Amino acid sequence: MENEPFYIDKVILHRLVMDLKNPFQTSFGTFSTKDFFIVEAVDGNENSGYGESVAFPVPWYTEETVATTEHVIKDFLLPLLFKEPIRHPDEISSRFSVIRRNNMAKAAVEGAVWDLYAKRQGMSLATALGGEKHRVESGVSIGIQPSVSKLLAVMEHHLEEGYKRIKLKIKPGIDVAVIREVRHHFPDVQLMADANSAYTVQDVDILKQLDEFGLTMIEQPLGHDDIYEHSILQSQLETPICLDESINSLTDARAAVELGSCRVINLKIGRVGGLSETKKIHDFCREKNIPVWCGGMLEAGVGRAHNIAIASLPQFMYPGDISASDRYWHRDIITPPVMLQNGEIAIKDTPGIGHDIDWEALETNRIERQVHRRQ
Ligand SMILES: O=C(O)CCC(=O)c1ccccc1C(=O)O
Numbered sequence: 001m002e003n004e005p006f007y008i009d010k011v012i013l014h015r016l017v018m019d020l021k022n023p024f025q026t027s028f029g030t031f032s033t034k035d036f037f038i039v040e041a042v043d044g045n046e047n048s049g050y051g052e053s054v055a056f057p058v059p060w061y062t063e064e065t066v067a068t069t070e071h072v073i074k075d076f077l078l079p080l081l082f083k084e085p086i087r088h089p090d091e092i093s094s095r096f097s098v099i100r101r102n103n104m105a106k107a108a109v110e111g112a113v114w115d116l117y118a119k120r121q122g123m124s125l126a127t128a129l130g131g132e133k134h135r136v137e138s139g140v141s142i143g144i145q146p147s148v149s150k151l152l153a154v155m156e157h158h159l160e161e162g163y164k165r166i167k168l169k170i171k172p173g174i175d176v177a178v179i180r181e182v183r184h185h186f187p188d189v190q191l192m193a194d195a196n197s198a199y200t201v202q203d204v205d206i207l208k209q210l211d212e213f214g215l216t217m218i219e220q221p222l223g224h225d226d227i228y229e230h231s232i233l234q235s236q237l238e239t240p241i242c243l244d245e246s247i248n249s250l251t252d253a254r255a256a257v258e259l260g261s262c263r264v265i266n267l268k269i270g271r272v273g274g275l276s277e278t279k280k281i282h283d284f285c286r287e288k289n290i291p292v293w294c295g296g297m298l299e300a301g302v303g304r305a306h307n308i309a310i311a312s313l314p315q316f317m318y319p320g321d322i323s324a325s326d327r328y329w330h331r332d333i334i335t336p337p338v339m340l341q342n343g344e345i346a347i348k349d350t351p352g353i354g355h356d357i358d359w360e361a362l363e364t365n366r367i368e369r370q371v372h373r374r375q
């Protein structure tokens with residue numbers, strides 16, 4: 001066990017653009033490629049840890065973009081990272097707290113440090129985070145489809161692959177009738193809907209109609225920054241509300257839980273600023289008996305591996321949007337790729353994220369490589 005404080009000597013930013021197998025449509029926009037950074041943090045012994053940035057090119061999910069990620073990492077986070085030695089990765093989020101928000105930029109760097117730390121300790125990232133499970137249940141998030149028949153075919157395909165829960169994207173006009181049809185064909189499937197903030201409290205009558213379909217939960221129906229109105233809506237709905245966009249910190253999670261704005265929380269490492277903050281929200285929810293589950297941001301393999309590791313913690317109580325590599329990618333950038341076994345993903349016990357970088361795949365998709373060194 002290597003318990004000495006260590007410096008990060010070098011950070012390599014690998015900028016990648018990868019084609020998705022199929023376009024992914026949400027209430028706010030459609031994605032056909034994924035543009036992101038792999039952050040490689042290197043210590044004095046040439047050990048490398050990897051993190052993945054999750055902001056999209058356009059600020060339609062949160063305010064961050066690929067360009068703000070690069071700016072914030074280079075100009076503000078790396079100088080703080082290089083400045084002092086690290087004893088434990090929990091120090092990174094406190095060190096970064098002088099920079100307001102920019103959670104996805106922070107999480108990409110902090111994730112690389114967590115992976116490096118776990119590798120130096122010779123432990124899996126899941127174990128370093130306090131994970132207890134040996135496998136996590138896997139669900140799949142399905143974008144808005146051109147027709148209901150196409151949607152039913154896509155669902156059928158994913159259910160055959162073994163996914164344990166289906167999440168459907170909805171928006172005004174593509175909601176009650178679609179879910180009714182889906183329920184008719186798949187009466188027993190664990191089903192939920194994600195609105196990505198497409199409704200307002202004026203739509204309460206539409207949202208109430210969803211109560212009859214036995215959805216496990218409805219994700220982020222109202223404003224991306226609204227916790228209060230979700231509390232009013234939750235008091236009128238039987239279906240549990242799950243918050244995604246509204247929860248950016250432990251402070252937000254406390255407000256939402258205490259106000260009764262949700263009964264479930266979707267945790268995304270990038271949205272809340274990293275693994276240490278994710279753990280804090282997890283621990284709070286455990287105390288309050290609020291189940292959490294791991295959301296997704298169309299990640300490539302490195303981000304996917306981080307999601308699997310955090311989902312091994314005990315309060316992750318529903319299948320996550322953590323699908324296999326082949327859900328989105330012809331060839332992922334990690335080896336082995338993430339595989340599904342009976343609707344579950346096994347947690348690797350090899351050090352760190354438990355997968356190696358597939359350098360050939362990474363380099364094929366890389367459009368830029370920048371090296372930043374500690375002065
Ligand atoms: O499969 C995944 O990675 C999750 C897909 C997903 O639902 C999503 C994808 C992009 C932006 C936001 C969301 C979301 O959970 O709201």
Ligand SMILES: [Mg+2]
Nearest residue numbers: 194219220244
């Ligand atoms: Mg969501």
